[in-house]
Amino acid sequence: MKNLTITEDLYGQRLDNFLLKICKGVPKSHIYKMIRTRYVKVNNKKVDINYRLQLSDIVSIFQLSVPASSRLQNSKILPRKFSVAYEDDYLLVINKPSGVAVHGGSGISFGVIEQVREYYKENSFLELVHRLDRDTSGLLILAKKRSTLLAMHSKLRDRLIDKRYVALVHGRWLNQRQHIKSSLSKWITKTGERRVKVDPNGQEAHTAVNLIRNYGDSCSLVEVELYSGRTHQIRVHLSSIGFPIVGDTKYGIDLSLFNEKISKLVSKRLFLHAHSLIFSHPNTEKNLKIVSDLPNDFSNLLIKLDGIC
CATH class of the missing domain: 3.30.2350.10 (Pseudouridine synthase)
Structure with a gap:
């Protein structure tokens, strides 16, 4: 079993997104199954996939065994510079091409967020503010700071974007x-x-x-x-x-x-x-x-x- 304590630079994330980053190379479908079958708990309780992590929460991972047929192959992340529509010290807005997933999982080794992090290695924090379907092209917002991410999520909830x-x-x-x-x-x-x-x-x-x-x-x-x-x-x-x-x-x-x-x-x-x-x-x-x-x-x-x- 592995216990992880949520610190200031981690809170506010959805549980599934947090696990995708922690459990490198594990398919998204398996992450969901782990949560549904109680192999992942928060503060020793079963929670929903969409649960947003709070400061000092303890995430317990009881089992992380993936069938060989489900393990991702060729998972080396290739850095990629996407066309930038807007950038400053807080936000990065890129043009996502059609056919490119926003993140890895479900049989995809890596997506936009992993490639952008690899390209912008000097940025210690880069997170998706929202998502686009793999086949949808266009503007995708990323946050460079945790406070900016939380503020943008608040704007999304209040329909201010x-x-x-x-x-x-x-x-x-x-x-x-x-x-x-x-x-x-x-x-x-x-x-x-x-x-x-x-x-x-x-x-x-x-x-x-x-x-x-x-x-x-x-x-x-x-x-x-x-x-x-x-x-x-x-x-x-x-x-x-x-x-x-x-x-x-x-x-x-x-x-x-x-x-x-x-x-x-x-x-x-x-x-x-x-x-x-x-x-x-x-x-x-x-x-x-x-x-x-x-x-x-x-x-x-x-x-x-x-x-x-």
């Missing part, structure tokens, strides 16, 4: 502005993959959608505002009302069923991009607006659609 996305969806969007307020819950597929669905008994979720333009009846470009931050919220909300995001292999439609002329143009990516962030700086109180242009593959598709629609 305006996060906007651009998405290309199937179908012709009709309303200039539309709100989607459907509760969401997580579920596990037969293969053990986590998914999200609309569920009246789930957690409340609120998305607002603004029409940018239509491309005939085939697809539409929309701006999405998040008023809550549920897993896969944008993807599930849009799909639930009949406008799945182009390239969404989890909640979308098979491209072979889509307009044949257009489907030939679509690259294998999710056409969802974290486009802008507006918030007051937690340390300087300066009002920030950070914008990320659409990636080339996204903007090139729009140019081609403009030519045929």
Whole structure:
């Protein structure tokens, strides 16, 4: 058994994120299983995966044996410099490419956070403020100080960070502005993959959608505002009302069923991009607006659609 005491530089983290850093190379699915089966306790009590660690908490790890078939291979972390949209002594905002996970786990040796830490070795502290799906591109915020991380988390909880996305969806969007307020819950597929669905008994979720333009009846470009931050919220909300995001292999439609002329143009990516962030700086109180242009593959598709629609 291993006991770890939470100090000032560690408190405020979610238990699962803390364990992912402590248990290097252990798949995320195994971390969750350890918590569910009481192989991890806090102050000798079973807690939820989402529990946020408090100062002086004692985290006990009773067993850490991973089946050989589940152990990650080739786990050497490769440093990577991502495109920087904003940086100062407290915050780092990068442009995450589509197809790159934000952290390691679930069969992935390492993600953005591990690569950024390897690149910025002089920074003793670097943590994700929030997450983006692996297939979503765009703005991702990291904190360079524990106090900044906690302040940004507080802003997220109080909805003081305006996060906007651009998405290309199937179908012709009709309303200039539309709100989607459907509760969401997580579920596990037969293969053990986590998914999200609309569920009246789930957690409340609120998305607002603004029409940018239509491309005939085939697809539409929309701006999405998040008023809550549920897993896969944008993807599930849009799909639930009949406008799945182009390239969404989890909640979308098979491209072979889509307009044949257009489907030939679509690259294998999710056409969802974290486009802008507006918030007051937690340390300087300066009002920030950070914008990320659409990636080339996204903007090139729009140019081609403009030519045929």
